[in-house]
Amino acid sequence: MKRYDGVAALDGVSFDVQKGEVFAILGPDGAGKTTTIEILECTRPPTAGSVKVLGQSVAGSQWPNEIKRRIGVLPQEFCSLGRLTVAESLEFFAAMYDAHVDAMSLLDLLEIRDMAKVRFADLSGGLRQRLGFAVALVNDPELVLLDEPTTGQDLETRRAMRKVIGDLRARGKTIVLTTHSVAEAEQLADRTGILNRGKIVALGTPAELLDKFGGGKTVVFRSGGDAVFGTLRRFFDTVSMDGSDVVLPFDRLRDLEVALTALVGRGLEVEVVLRSSTLQDVFLKLTGSGMSDTGEAN
Amino acid sequence: MVVCLAVIRNWLRSRSGLLYSFLFPVILLLILGSIYGNPGSPSKAIGQSTAIYFLPGLTAAFIMANGVIGLTNVGSELKRNGTLRRLAATPLTKLEWLLGNVLSQTVLAFVLAALMLILGAVLYNVSVLINAYFLVMLFLGVLLFYGVGMSLAGLVKDPGAASGLSNFIAFPMMLLSGTFWPVSSMPSYLQTVARVLPLTYFADGLRNSMVSADFSGALTDLAVVAVFAMVLVVLGARFTQWNES
Numbered sequence: 001m002k003r004y005d006g007v008a009a010l011d012g013v014s015f016d017v018q019k020g021e022v023f024a025i026l027g028p029d030g031a032g033k034t035t036t037i038e039i040l041e042c043t044r045p046p047t048a049g050s051v052k053v054l055g056q057s058v059a060g061s062q063w064p065n066e067i068k069r070r071i072g073v074l075p076q077e078f079c080s081l082g083r084l085t086v087a088e089s090l091e092f093f094a095a096m097y098d099a100h101v102d103a104m105s106l107l108d109l110l111e112i113r114d115m116a117k118v119r120f121a122d123l124s125g126g127l128r129q130r131l132g133f134a135v136a137l138v139n140d141p142e143l144v145l146l147d148e149p150t151t152g153q154d155l156e157t158r159r160a161m162r163k164v165i166g167d168l169r170a171r172g173k174t175i176v177l178t179t180h181s182v183a184e185a186e187q188l189a190d191r192t193g194i195l196n197r198g199k200i201v202a203l204g205t206p207a208e209l210l211d212k213f214g215g216g217k218t219v220v221f222r223s224g225g226d227a228v229f230g231t232l233r234r235f236f237d238t239v240s241m242d243g244s245d246v247v248l249p250f251d252r253l254r255d256l257e258v259a260l261t262a263l264v265g266r267g268l269e270v271e272v273v274l275r276s277s278t279l280q281d282v283f284l285k286l287t288g289s290g291m292s293d294t295g296e297a298n
Numbered sequence: 299m300v301v302c303l304a305v306i307r308n309w310l311r312s313r314s315g316l317l318y319s320f321l322f323p324v325i326l327l328l329i330l331g332s333i334y335g336n337p338g339s340p341s342k343a344i345g346q347s348t349a350i351y352f353l354p355g356l357t358a359a360f361i362m363a364n365g366v367i368g369l370t371n372v373g374s375e376l377k378r379n380g381t382l383r384r385l386a387a388t389p390l391t392k393l394e395w396l397l398g399n400v401l402s403q404t405v406l407a408f409v410l411a412a413l414m415l416i417l418g419a420v421l422y423n424v425s426v427l428i429n430a431y432f433l434v435m436l437f438l439g440v441l442l443f444y445g446v447g448m449s450l451a452g453l454v455k456d457p458g459a460a461s462g463l464s465n466f467i468a469f470p471m472m473l474l475s476g477t478f479w480p481v482s483s484m485p486s487y488l489q490t491v492a493r494v495l496p497l498t499y500f501a502d503g504l505r506n507s508m509v510s511a512d513f514s515g516a517l518t519d520l521a522v523v524a525v526f527a528m529v530l531v532v533l534g535a536r537f538t539q540w541n542e543s
Binding site: 038041042043044045064065068069071073075077078079080081082083084088092093095096097119132135 | 304305376
Protein backbone atom coordinates (compact mmCIF):
# COMPACT_ATOMS: atom_id res chain seq x y z
CA MET A 1 0.00 0.00 0.00
CA LYS A 2 1.27 3.47 -0.90
CA ARG A 3 -0.66 6.66 -0.23
CA TYR A 4 0.12 10.24 -1.23
CA ASP A 5 -1.84 12.82 0.76
CA GLY A 6 -4.44 10.21 1.62
CA VAL A 7 -4.88 9.05 -1.99
CA ALA A 8 -3.93 5.42 -2.66
CA ALA A 9 -1.31 5.16 -5.43
CA LEU A 10 -0.85 1.42 -4.78
CA ASP A 11 -3.46 -0.68 -3.06
CA GLY A 12 -3.04 -4.35 -2.24
CA VAL A 13 -0.30 -4.91 -4.80
CA SER A 14 1.22 -8.32 -4.25
CA PHE A 15 3.59 -10.30 -6.44
CA ASP A 16 6.76 -12.29 -6.19
CA VAL A 17 9.59 -12.65 -8.67
CA GLN A 18 11.69 -15.78 -8.95
CA LYS A 19 15.46 -15.74 -9.25
CA GLY A 20 16.52 -15.53 -12.90
CA GLU A 21 13.09 -14.41 -14.04
CA VAL A 22 12.18 -11.39 -16.17
CA PHE A 23 9.05 -9.88 -14.70
CA ALA A 24 7.17 -7.06 -16.41
CA ILE A 25 4.84 -4.64 -14.68
CA LEU A 26 2.54 -3.56 -17.50
CA GLY A 27 0.19 -0.66 -17.07
CA PRO A 28 -1.06 2.62 -18.50
CA ASP A 29 0.30 6.00 -17.35
CA GLY A 30 -0.50 6.72 -13.72
CA ALA A 31 -1.06 3.06 -12.86
CA GLY A 32 1.63 3.12 -10.14
CA LYS A 33 4.51 1.46 -12.01
CA THR A 34 7.19 3.97 -11.03
CA THR A 35 6.03 4.02 -7.41
CA THR A 36 6.35 0.24 -7.35
CA ILE A 37 9.90 0.39 -8.73
CA GLU A 38 10.87 3.16 -6.30
CA ILE A 39 9.68 1.06 -3.38
CA LEU A 40 11.75 -1.88 -4.65
CA GLU A 41 14.85 0.32 -5.05
CA CYS A 42 14.47 1.50 -1.43
CA THR A 43 14.03 5.20 -2.17
CA ARG A 44 10.30 5.35 -1.35
CA PRO A 45 8.89 3.40 1.59
CA PRO A 46 5.48 1.74 1.41
CA THR A 47 2.78 3.32 3.59
CA ALA A 48 1.69 -0.13 4.75
CA GLY A 49 2.41 -3.76 4.00
CA SER A 50 5.67 -5.64 3.66
CA VAL A 51 8.14 -5.68 0.79
CA LYS A 52 11.13 -7.97 0.55
CA VAL A 53 13.91 -7.55 -1.98
CA LEU A 54 16.56 -10.27 -2.26
CA GLY A 55 15.19 -11.71 0.94
CA GLN A 56 15.52 -8.50 2.95
CA SER A 57 12.79 -6.14 4.04
CA VAL A 58 12.88 -2.65 2.51
CA ALA A 59 10.99 -1.24 5.49
CA GLY A 60 13.77 -2.00 7.98
CA SER A 61 16.01 1.06 8.00
CA GLN A 62 19.11 -1.07 8.62
CA TRP A 63 18.66 -3.06 5.38
CA PRO A 64 18.30 -0.69 2.40
CA ASN A 65 22.04 -0.13 1.90
CA GLU A 66 22.64 -3.87 1.84
CA ILE A 67 19.89 -4.15 -0.78
CA LYS A 68 21.20 -1.15 -2.73
CA ARG A 69 24.60 -2.82 -3.04
CA ARG A 70 22.99 -5.78 -4.80
CA ILE A 71 20.55 -4.07 -7.16
CA GLY A 72 20.90 -1.98 -10.32
CA VAL A 73 18.43 0.75 -11.18
CA LEU A 74 17.50 2.50 -14.41
CA PRO A 75 15.00 5.35 -13.90
CA GLN A 76 12.69 6.58 -16.64
CA GLU A 77 15.05 9.46 -17.43
CA PHE A 78 18.58 8.84 -16.24
CA CYS A 79 20.51 11.95 -15.27
CA SER A 80 24.04 12.60 -14.05
CA LEU A 81 26.26 15.62 -13.38
CA GLY A 82 26.03 17.39 -16.73
CA ARG A 83 29.67 18.25 -17.32
CA LEU A 84 31.10 14.83 -16.52
CA THR A 85 31.88 12.70 -19.56
CA VAL A 86 30.23 9.35 -20.19
CA ALA A 87 33.27 7.48 -18.85
CA GLU A 88 33.55 9.77 -15.82
CA SER A 89 29.85 9.38 -15.03
CA LEU A 90 30.19 5.64 -15.12
CA GLU A 91 33.29 5.75 -12.90
CA PHE A 92 31.52 8.17 -10.52
CA PHE A 93 28.66 5.74 -9.97
CA ALA A 94 31.03 2.75 -9.90
CA ALA A 95 32.89 4.35 -6.99
CA MET A 96 29.72 4.07 -4.87
CA TYR A 97 30.12 0.29 -4.78
CA ASP A 98 32.71 -1.93 -3.15
CA ALA A 99 32.95 -4.11 -6.23
CA HIS A 100 32.24 -3.14 -9.79
CA VAL A 101 32.72 -4.37 -13.32
CA ASP A 102 34.99 -2.85 -15.96
CA ALA A 103 33.45 0.41 -17.17
CA MET A 104 34.65 0.07 -20.75
CA SER A 105 33.09 -3.37 -21.15
CA LEU A 106 29.75 -1.85 -20.13
CA LEU A 107 30.16 0.94 -22.68
CA ASP A 108 30.81 -1.78 -25.26
CA LEU A 109 27.75 -3.70 -24.14
CA LEU A 110 25.53 -0.64 -24.56
CA GLU A 111 27.33 0.31 -27.79
CA ILE A 112 28.41 3.74 -26.53
CA ARG A 113 32.18 3.30 -26.21
CA ASP A 114 32.80 5.92 -28.88
CA MET A 115 30.88 8.38 -26.69
CA ALA A 116 33.18 7.83 -23.68
CA LYS A 117 34.66 11.33 -23.80
CA VAL A 118 31.42 13.16 -24.57
CA ARG A 119 29.91 15.16 -21.73
CA PHE A 120 26.60 13.95 -20.36
CA ALA A 121 24.89 17.27 -21.14
CA ASP A 122 25.76 16.85 -24.83
CA LEU A 123 24.17 13.38 -25.18
CA SER A 124 20.82 12.73 -26.84
CA GLY A 125 18.02 11.25 -24.75
CA GLY A 126 18.64 7.75 -26.13
CA LEU A 127 22.37 7.84 -25.38
CA ARG A 128 21.70 9.14 -21.87
CA GLN A 129 19.38 6.21 -21.27
CA ARG A 130 21.96 3.76 -22.57
CA LEU A 131 24.52 5.26 -20.18
CA GLY A 132 21.91 4.92 -17.43
CA PHE A 133 21.59 1.24 -18.30
CA ALA A 134 25.39 0.86 -18.12
CA VAL A 135 25.33 2.58 -14.70
CA ALA A 136 22.60 0.17 -13.57
CA LEU A 137 24.92 -2.73 -14.32
CA VAL A 138 28.13 -1.24 -12.93
CA ASN A 139 27.95 -3.22 -9.66
CA ASP A 140 27.12 -6.51 -11.42
CA PRO A 141 23.71 -6.54 -9.67
CA GLU A 142 21.73 -9.66 -8.80
CA LEU A 143 18.48 -7.80 -9.45
CA VAL A 144 18.02 -5.17 -12.17
CA LEU A 145 15.11 -2.72 -11.89
CA LEU A 146 14.23 -0.96 -15.15
CA ASP A 147 11.57 1.75 -15.13
CA GLU A 148 10.15 2.06 -18.65
CA PRO A 149 13.61 1.49 -20.16
CA THR A 150 12.64 1.98 -23.79
CA THR A 151 9.75 4.41 -23.58
CA GLY A 152 10.22 7.33 -25.93
CA GLN A 153 13.57 6.05 -27.17
CA ASP A 154 14.71 5.81 -30.77
CA LEU A 155 14.69 2.48 -32.61
CA GLU A 156 18.45 1.94 -32.23
CA THR A 157 18.34 2.50 -28.47
CA ARG A 158 15.33 0.22 -28.07
CA ARG A 159 17.13 -2.50 -30.04
CA ALA A 160 20.36 -2.13 -28.02
CA MET A 161 18.53 -2.19 -24.70
CA ARG A 162 16.36 -5.17 -25.56
CA LYS A 163 19.50 -7.02 -26.62
CA VAL A 164 21.13 -6.29 -23.25
CA ILE A 165 18.00 -7.42 -21.42
CA GLY A 166 18.18 -10.65 -23.41
CA ASP A 167 21.87 -11.05 -22.49
CA LEU A 168 21.13 -10.47 -18.81
CA ARG A 169 18.34 -13.00 -18.92
CA ALA A 170 20.66 -15.55 -20.52
CA ARG A 171 23.15 -14.93 -17.69
CA GLY A 172 20.46 -15.70 -15.13
CA LYS A 173 19.98 -12.17 -13.79
CA THR A 174 16.65 -11.31 -12.25
CA ILE A 175 14.96 -8.37 -13.95
CA VAL A 176 11.88 -6.37 -13.02
CA LEU A 177 10.87 -3.88 -15.68
CA THR A 178 7.91 -1.60 -16.12
CA THR A 179 6.41 -0.82 -19.45
CA HIS A 180 3.23 0.38 -21.07
CA SER A 181 4.07 -1.56 -24.21
CA VAL A 182 2.22 -4.86 -24.40
CA ALA A 183 4.56 -5.99 -27.19
CA GLU A 184 7.59 -5.31 -24.99
CA ALA A 185 6.16 -7.24 -22.07
CA GLU A 186 5.27 -10.11 -24.38
CA GLN A 187 8.72 -10.12 -26.01
CA LEU A 188 10.90 -9.65 -22.93
CA ALA A 189 9.14 -11.02 -19.89
CA ASP A 190 8.60 -14.52 -18.56
CA ARG A 191 5.66 -13.28 -16.51
CA THR A 192 3.65 -10.08 -16.54
CA GLY A 193 1.64 -8.30 -13.87
CA ILE A 194 -0.95 -5.90 -15.26
CA LEU A 195 -1.18 -2.87 -12.98
CA ASN A 196 -4.16 -0.57 -13.26
CA ARG A 197 -5.04 2.28 -10.92
CA GLY A 198 -2.72 1.00 -8.23
CA LYS A 199 -3.93 -2.61 -8.30
CA ILE A 200 -2.56 -5.75 -9.90
CA VAL A 201 -5.51 -6.86 -12.03
CA ALA A 202 -3.84 -9.88 -13.65
CA LEU A 203 -0.67 -11.85 -13.22
CA GLY A 204 0.90 -14.68 -15.18
CA THR A 205 2.71 -15.77 -18.32
CA PRO A 206 1.28 -14.48 -21.62
CA ALA A 207 -0.32 -17.89 -22.19
CA GLU A 208 -1.87 -17.90 -18.71
CA LEU A 209 -3.23 -14.38 -19.18
CA LEU A 210 -4.77 -15.31 -22.52
CA ASP A 211 -6.27 -18.46 -21.04
CA LYS A 212 -7.77 -16.65 -18.12
CA PHE A 213 -8.84 -13.32 -19.61
CA GLY A 214 -8.78 -13.72 -23.39
CA GLY A 215 -11.69 -16.09 -23.73
CA GLY A 216 -13.50 -14.12 -26.39
CA LYS A 217 -12.76 -13.05 -29.91
CA THR A 218 -11.76 -9.73 -31.36
CA VAL A 219 -13.22 -8.05 -34.38
CA VAL A 220 -11.07 -5.57 -36.29
CA PHE A 221 -12.72 -2.95 -38.52
CA ARG A 222 -9.96 -2.24 -41.07
CA SER A 223 -9.31 1.49 -41.58
CA GLY A 224 -12.51 2.20 -39.70
CA GLY A 225 -11.20 5.52 -38.45
CA ASP A 226 -12.91 7.99 -36.14
CA ALA A 227 -16.39 7.47 -37.61
CA VAL A 228 -16.49 3.76 -36.77
CA PHE A 229 -14.75 4.31 -33.43
CA GLY A 230 -17.20 7.06 -32.43
CA THR A 231 -20.19 4.93 -33.36
CA LEU A 232 -19.02 1.86 -31.44
CA ARG A 233 -17.80 3.86 -28.45
CA ARG A 234 -21.47 4.64 -27.62
CA PHE A 235 -22.07 0.92 -27.06
CA PHE A 236 -18.70 -0.48 -25.94
CA ASP A 237 -16.16 0.91 -23.44
CA THR A 238 -13.58 -1.60 -24.63
CA VAL A 239 -13.37 -0.40 -28.23
CA SER A 240 -10.02 1.14 -29.18
CA MET A 241 -8.02 2.47 -32.11
CA ASP A 242 -4.98 0.63 -33.44
CA GLY A 243 -3.69 3.06 -36.03
CA SER A 244 -6.66 3.66 -38.29
CA ASP A 245 -8.10 0.22 -37.43
CA VAL A 246 -10.84 -0.02 -34.83
CA VAL A 247 -10.52 -3.00 -32.46
CA LEU A 248 -13.41 -4.48 -30.49
CA PRO A 249 -12.99 -7.49 -28.18
CA PHE A 250 -16.25 -9.33 -27.53
CA ASP A 251 -17.46 -12.37 -25.62
CA ARG A 252 -20.97 -12.86 -26.98
CA LEU A 253 -22.22 -13.03 -30.57
CA ARG A 254 -24.92 -10.59 -29.54
CA ASP A 255 -22.22 -7.90 -29.06
CA LEU A 256 -21.02 -8.40 -32.61
CA GLU A 257 -24.59 -8.11 -33.86
CA VAL A 258 -25.06 -4.83 -31.98
CA ALA A 259 -21.83 -3.45 -33.43
CA LEU A 260 -22.64 -4.40 -37.02
CA THR A 261 -26.21 -3.12 -36.75
CA ALA A 262 -24.95 0.22 -35.44
CA LEU A 263 -22.49 0.57 -38.29
CA VAL A 264 -25.01 -0.42 -40.95
CA GLY A 265 -27.48 2.00 -39.39
CA ARG A 266 -24.97 4.81 -39.86
CA GLY A 267 -24.25 3.72 -43.43
CA LEU A 268 -20.63 2.87 -42.63
CA GLU A 269 -19.11 0.19 -44.81
CA VAL A 270 -15.85 -1.29 -43.64
CA GLU A 271 -13.77 -4.46 -43.98
CA VAL A 272 -14.27 -6.76 -40.96
CA VAL A 273 -11.69 -9.27 -39.70
CA LEU A 274 -12.28 -11.75 -36.88
CA ARG A 275 -9.32 -13.01 -34.88
CA SER A 276 -8.49 -14.63 -31.54
CA SER A 277 -7.72 -12.33 -28.61
CA THR A 278 -4.12 -11.22 -28.06
CA LEU A 279 -2.37 -9.97 -24.94
CA GLN A 280 -3.15 -6.46 -26.16
CA ASP A 281 -6.84 -7.30 -26.10
CA VAL A 282 -6.49 -8.71 -22.59
CA PHE A 283 -4.71 -5.55 -21.48
CA LEU A 284 -7.38 -3.40 -23.06
CA LYS A 285 -10.15 -5.41 -21.49
CA LEU A 286 -8.59 -5.13 -18.03
CA THR A 287 -7.47 -1.51 -18.09
CA GLY A 288 -9.74 0.17 -20.61
CA SER A 289 -6.66 1.83 -22.17
CA GLY A 290 -6.36 2.35 -25.90
CA MET A 291 -3.24 1.49 -27.85
CA SER A 292 -0.99 3.51 -30.09
CA ASP A 293 0.46 2.23 -33.33
CA THR A 294 3.41 0.72 -31.45
CA GLY A 295 1.30 -1.23 -29.07
CA GLU A 296 1.79 1.21 -26.25
CA ALA A 297 -1.03 2.09 -23.94
CA ASN A 298 -2.32 5.64 -24.02
CA MET B 299 36.16 12.18 -1.73
CA VAL B 300 34.61 10.77 -4.91
CA VAL B 301 31.66 13.13 -4.59
CA CYS B 302 33.96 16.06 -3.84
CA LEU B 303 36.12 15.44 -6.91
CA ALA B 304 33.14 14.91 -9.20
CA VAL B 305 31.43 18.08 -7.97
CA ILE B 306 34.60 20.16 -8.34
CA ARG B 307 35.24 18.76 -11.81
CA ASN B 308 31.66 19.51 -12.81
CA TRP B 309 31.91 23.02 -11.36
CA LEU B 310 35.24 23.88 -12.98
CA ARG B 311 33.93 22.87 -16.41
CA SER B 312 31.09 25.34 -16.12
CA ARG B 313 31.98 28.63 -17.79
CA SER B 314 29.35 30.49 -15.80
CA GLY B 315 30.55 28.82 -12.59
CA LEU B 316 34.15 29.86 -13.23
CA LEU B 317 33.08 33.34 -14.25
CA TYR B 318 30.96 33.77 -11.16
CA SER B 319 33.28 32.05 -8.69
CA PHE B 320 36.64 33.43 -9.69
CA LEU B 321 36.61 35.95 -12.53
CA PHE B 322 33.83 38.18 -11.20
CA PRO B 323 35.47 38.72 -7.77
CA VAL B 324 38.81 39.46 -9.45
CA ILE B 325 37.22 42.01 -11.78
CA LEU B 326 35.45 43.65 -8.84
CA LEU B 327 38.73 43.72 -6.92
CA LEU B 328 40.41 45.49 -9.84
CA ILE B 329 37.53 47.95 -10.26
CA LEU B 330 37.36 48.78 -6.56
CA GLY B 331 41.15 49.03 -6.41
CA SER B 332 41.12 51.50 -9.29
CA ILE B 333 38.35 53.59 -7.80
CA TYR B 334 39.61 53.70 -4.24
CA GLY B 335 43.26 53.86 -5.24
CA ASN B 336 42.58 57.20 -6.92
CA PRO B 337 43.77 60.16 -4.77
CA GLY B 338 40.79 62.08 -3.39
CA SER B 339 38.62 59.00 -3.66
CA PRO B 340 36.16 57.84 -0.97
CA SER B 341 39.09 55.95 0.56
CA LYS B 342 39.77 58.97 2.70
CA ALA B 343 36.28 58.77 4.14
CA ILE B 344 36.96 55.17 5.12
CA GLY B 345 40.16 56.28 6.70
CA GLN B 346 42.27 53.18 6.15
CA SER B 347 43.97 51.30 3.40
CA THR B 348 40.92 50.57 1.27
CA ALA B 349 42.38 47.52 -0.45
CA ILE B 350 42.92 46.03 2.99
CA TYR B 351 39.32 46.88 3.82
CA PHE B 352 37.52 45.43 0.82
CA LEU B 353 39.79 42.43 0.18
CA PRO B 354 38.33 40.38 3.08
CA GLY B 355 34.86 41.79 2.35
CA LEU B 356 34.94 40.74 -1.29
CA THR B 357 36.27 37.31 -0.37
CA ALA B 358 33.45 36.85 2.13
CA ALA B 359 30.84 38.17 -0.32
CA PHE B 360 31.79 35.74 -3.06
CA ILE B 361 31.99 32.76 -0.75
CA MET B 362 28.47 33.77 0.25
CA ALA B 363 27.39 34.13 -3.40
CA ASN B 364 28.85 30.73 -4.35
CA GLY B 365 26.88 29.13 -1.54
CA VAL B 366 23.61 31.01 -1.77
CA ILE B 367 23.32 31.45 -5.54
CA GLY B 368 25.58 28.73 -6.93
CA LEU B 369 24.52 25.89 -4.69
CA THR B 370 20.85 26.80 -4.86
CA ASN B 371 20.98 26.62 -8.66
CA VAL B 372 22.94 23.37 -8.78
CA GLY B 373 21.04 21.72 -5.92
CA SER B 374 17.59 22.52 -7.27
CA GLU B 375 18.55 21.32 -10.75
CA LEU B 376 19.92 18.01 -9.42
CA LYS B 377 16.68 17.56 -7.51
CA ARG B 378 14.51 18.43 -10.53
CA ASN B 379 16.29 16.21 -13.05
CA GLY B 380 16.34 13.16 -10.77
CA THR B 381 20.11 12.93 -10.21
CA LEU B 382 19.67 13.01 -6.43
CA ARG B 383 17.04 10.27 -6.54
CA ARG B 384 19.34 8.13 -8.70
CA LEU B 385 22.23 8.65 -6.29
CA ALA B 386 19.91 7.74 -3.43
CA ALA B 387 19.38 4.36 -5.07
CA THR B 388 23.12 3.60 -4.68
CA PRO B 389 24.78 2.77 -1.36
CA LEU B 390 25.89 6.44 -1.12
CA THR B 391 24.33 7.96 1.99
CA LYS B 392 22.87 11.43 2.29
CA LEU B 393 25.57 12.30 4.82
CA GLU B 394 28.32 11.27 2.39
CA TRP B 395 26.71 13.36 -0.35
CA LEU B 396 26.46 16.40 1.93
CA LEU B 397 30.03 16.01 3.23
CA GLY B 398 31.38 15.64 -0.31
CA ASN B 399 29.66 18.88 -1.27
CA VAL B 400 30.91 20.71 1.83
CA LEU B 401 34.43 19.55 1.03
CA SER B 402 34.19 20.71 -2.58
CA GLN B 403 32.84 24.11 -1.48
CA THR B 404 35.66 24.40 1.06
CA VAL B 405 38.29 23.69 -1.59
CA LEU B 406 36.75 26.27 -3.94
CA ALA B 407 36.53 28.84 -1.13
CA PHE B 408 40.16 28.39 -0.15
CA VAL B 409 41.23 28.69 -3.80
CA LEU B 410 39.21 31.91 -4.11
CA ALA B 411 40.67 33.30 -0.89
CA ALA B 412 44.20 32.45 -2.00
CA LEU B 413 43.60 34.09 -5.38
CA MET B 414 42.29 37.26 -3.76
CA LEU B 415 45.16 37.44 -1.27
CA ILE B 416 47.79 36.91 -3.97
CA LEU B 417 46.24 39.59 -6.17
CA GLY B 418 45.95 41.92 -3.16
CA ALA B 419 49.61 41.39 -2.37
CA VAL B 420 50.81 41.77 -5.97
CA LEU B 421 48.60 44.65 -7.07
CA TYR B 422 48.01 46.62 -3.89
CA ASN B 423 50.89 45.58 -1.67
CA VAL B 424 48.44 44.25 0.90
CA SER B 425 49.93 41.92 3.49
CA VAL B 426 47.54 39.90 5.60
CA LEU B 427 47.82 37.50 8.51
CA ILE B 428 47.10 33.85 7.87
CA ASN B 429 46.17 32.34 11.20
CA ALA B 430 43.86 29.76 12.72
CA TYR B 431 41.07 32.31 13.23
CA PHE B 432 41.14 33.13 9.52
CA LEU B 433 41.13 29.48 8.43
CA VAL B 434 38.36 28.45 10.83
CA MET B 435 36.32 31.51 9.92
CA LEU B 436 36.67 30.68 6.22
CA PHE B 437 35.49 27.12 6.83
CA LEU B 438 32.54 28.21 8.98
CA GLY B 439 31.55 30.75 6.34
CA VAL B 440 31.49 27.98 3.73
CA LEU B 441 29.33 25.84 6.01
CA LEU B 442 26.95 28.70 6.74
CA PHE B 443 26.23 29.64 3.13
CA TYR B 444 26.25 26.00 2.05
CA GLY B 445 23.41 25.57 4.53
CA VAL B 446 21.52 28.49 2.99
CA GLY B 447 22.00 27.12 -0.55
CA MET B 448 20.93 23.60 0.39
CA SER B 449 17.90 24.90 2.29
CA LEU B 450 16.72 27.00 -0.66
CA ALA B 451 17.36 24.16 -3.14
CA GLY B 452 15.42 21.75 -0.95
CA LEU B 453 12.55 24.05 -0.05
CA VAL B 454 11.73 25.63 -3.42
CA LYS B 455 10.42 23.18 -6.01
CA ASP B 456 10.89 25.23 -9.16
CA PRO B 457 14.61 25.80 -10.06
CA GLY B 458 13.75 29.14 -11.67
CA ALA B 459 12.03 30.36 -8.52
CA ALA B 460 14.90 29.06 -6.37
CA SER B 461 17.39 30.95 -8.51
CA GLY B 462 15.34 34.16 -8.26
CA LEU B 463 15.00 33.83 -4.51
CA SER B 464 18.72 33.17 -4.03
CA ASN B 465 19.58 36.34 -5.98
CA PHE B 466 16.98 38.28 -3.99
CA ILE B 467 18.71 37.18 -0.78
CA ALA B 468 22.34 37.41 -1.89
CA PHE B 469 22.59 40.81 -3.54
CA PRO B 470 21.01 42.97 -0.80
CA MET B 471 23.06 41.02 1.76
CA MET B 472 26.22 41.75 -0.21
CA LEU B 473 25.48 45.47 -0.23
CA LEU B 474 24.33 45.74 3.38
CA SER B 475 27.00 43.70 5.17
CA GLY B 476 29.98 46.04 5.05
CA THR B 477 31.51 44.36 2.02
CA PHE B 478 32.15 47.47 -0.04
CA TRP B 479 31.89 50.16 2.67
CA PRO B 480 31.85 50.13 6.47
CA VAL B 481 28.54 49.36 8.13
CA SER B 482 29.11 52.42 10.33
CA SER B 483 28.86 54.68 7.28
CA MET B 484 25.30 53.51 6.55
CA PRO B 485 22.08 55.07 7.98
CA SER B 486 21.19 53.71 11.41
CA TYR B 487 18.18 51.71 10.18
CA LEU B 488 20.38 49.93 7.62
CA GLN B 489 22.96 49.29 10.35
CA THR B 490 20.20 47.53 12.29
CA VAL B 491 19.50 45.34 9.26
CA ALA B 492 23.23 44.65 8.80
CA ARG B 493 23.49 43.41 12.38
CA VAL B 494 21.15 40.47 11.68
CA LEU B 495 22.87 39.45 8.43
CA PRO B 496 25.38 36.61 8.77
CA LEU B 497 27.62 38.03 6.04
CA THR B 498 28.30 41.06 8.27
CA TYR B 499 29.93 38.83 10.88
CA PHE B 500 31.69 36.68 8.33
CA ALA B 501 33.27 39.67 6.55
CA ASP B 502 34.04 41.36 9.85
CA GLY B 503 35.57 38.17 11.22
CA LEU B 504 37.85 37.79 8.19
CA ARG B 505 38.84 41.43 8.50
CA ASN B 506 39.55 41.14 12.23
CA SER B 507 41.56 37.95 11.85
CA MET B 508 43.54 38.65 8.69
CA VAL B 509 43.93 42.42 8.71
CA SER B 510 43.60 44.09 12.07
CA ALA B 511 44.66 41.12 14.24
CA ASP B 512 41.78 41.92 16.60
CA PHE B 513 41.44 38.37 17.86
CA SER B 514 38.87 39.08 20.58
CA GLY B 515 36.69 40.73 17.90
CA ALA B 516 37.40 37.81 15.57
CA LEU B 517 36.37 35.36 18.27
CA THR B 518 33.02 37.10 18.73
CA ASP B 519 32.42 37.06 14.96
CA LEU B 520 33.50 33.44 14.84
CA ALA B 521 31.00 32.48 17.53
CA VAL B 522 28.14 34.23 15.72
CA VAL B 523 29.07 32.65 12.37
CA ALA B 524 29.38 29.24 14.05
CA VAL B 525 25.84 29.49 15.46
CA PHE B 526 24.44 30.61 12.09
CA ALA B 527 26.38 27.79 10.38
CA MET B 528 25.14 25.12 12.77
CA VAL B 529 21.49 26.12 12.38
CA LEU B 530 21.63 26.51 8.61
CA VAL B 531 23.56 23.29 7.96
CA VAL B 532 21.01 21.36 10.00
CA LEU B 533 18.20 23.02 8.03
CA GLY B 534 20.01 22.38 4.72
CA ALA B 535 20.47 18.69 5.56
CA ARG B 536 16.85 18.48 6.70
CA PHE B 537 15.52 19.96 3.46
CA THR B 538 17.76 17.99 1.09
CA GLN B 539 15.54 15.27 -0.32
CA TRP B 540 17.18 11.86 -0.51
CA ASN B 541 15.17 8.76 0.24
CA GLU B 542 11.56 9.64 0.91
CA SER B 543 11.17 9.40 4.70
